Amino acid sequence: MALTSPRRSALSDQVITELRNQITSGEWPVGSRIPTEPELVEQLGVARNTIREAVRALAHNGLLDIRQGSGTYVVATSELAGVMHRRFADADPRHIAELRSTLESSAARLAAERRTEKDLKQLDALLARREEAWESGDAERFVAADATFHLAVVAASHNDVLTALYADLGDLLRDWLRDDVGGELRPENHMDHGRLLEAIRARDGATAAAEAASYPFLCLRGGV
Numbered sequence: 001m002a003l004t005s006p007r008r009s010a011l012s013d014q015v016i017t018e019l020r021n022q023i024t025s026g027e028w029p030v031g032s033r034i035p036t037e038p039e040l041v042e043q044l045g046v047a048r049n050t051i052r053e054a055v056r057a058l059a060h061n062g063l064l065d066i067r068q069g070s071g072t073y074v075v076a077t078s079e080l081a082g083v084m085h086r087r088f089a090d091a092d093p094r095h096i097a098e099l100r101s102t103l104e105s106s107a108a109r110l111a112a113e114r115r116t117e118k119d120l121k122q123l124d125a126l127l128a129r130r131e132e133a134w135e136s137g138d139a140e141r142f143v144a145a146d147a148t149f150h151l152a153v154v155a156a157s158h159n160d161v162l163t164a165l166y167a168d169l170g171d172l173l174r175d176w177l178r179d180d181v182g183g184e185l186r187p188e189n190h191m192d193h194g195r196l197l198e199a200i201r202a203r204d205g206a207t208a209a210a211e212a213a214s215y216p217f218l219c220l221r222g223g224v
Helices: 008-024 037-044 049-059 079-088 093-114 119-138 139-155 160-181 196-199 204-220
Strands: 062-065 071-074
Touching: 008 037, 008 049, 037 049, 049 062, 079 160, 093 139, 093 160, 093 196, 093 204, 119 139, 119 196, 139 160, 196 204
Parallel strands: none
Antiparallel strands: 062 071
């Protein structure tokens, strides 16, 4: 649907909002190339300069990466995620693992205390999807499924601040996991997350926390 506005600045803001929505909704996932400038002009019914201004604004905020000769790609799902991605992109992998361990361990303990039946159904489905992704041998599909499962565990803590923080770190954590997994899924590196889910189901906070804390460091030793 074409966007209309009597003022250029308001129109540009509308386009920025529309493009941001495509990113945050998952319509344009991290790593994907967004439609070309002519395609966006046709889709939104606005001038090329307005599209260019909106794309540059989102690139400045860290959501998009403009690559000359290749296109424009999604690199983060929010402004804060973009900032974190840039700030910690070159961090020591062990420090990233320690941060992930701290967040996920705390979240898993809370999830065991607060999880609902709806949470459990979602976690069951996402764990099954993770296993299917592993069996497919598609490393990128597995990274996405694994990240989605872990985010759901954090969300089951029902701590909105913790969930939002983890989600904003999600792009960085996926990059780290993607590098760790590599292009090939090796059977000896498979890491079972069933024990974590069963601990949450049993409301066993200590076991859930211990399981969640162990995964990042096992990854550093070669397991996922």
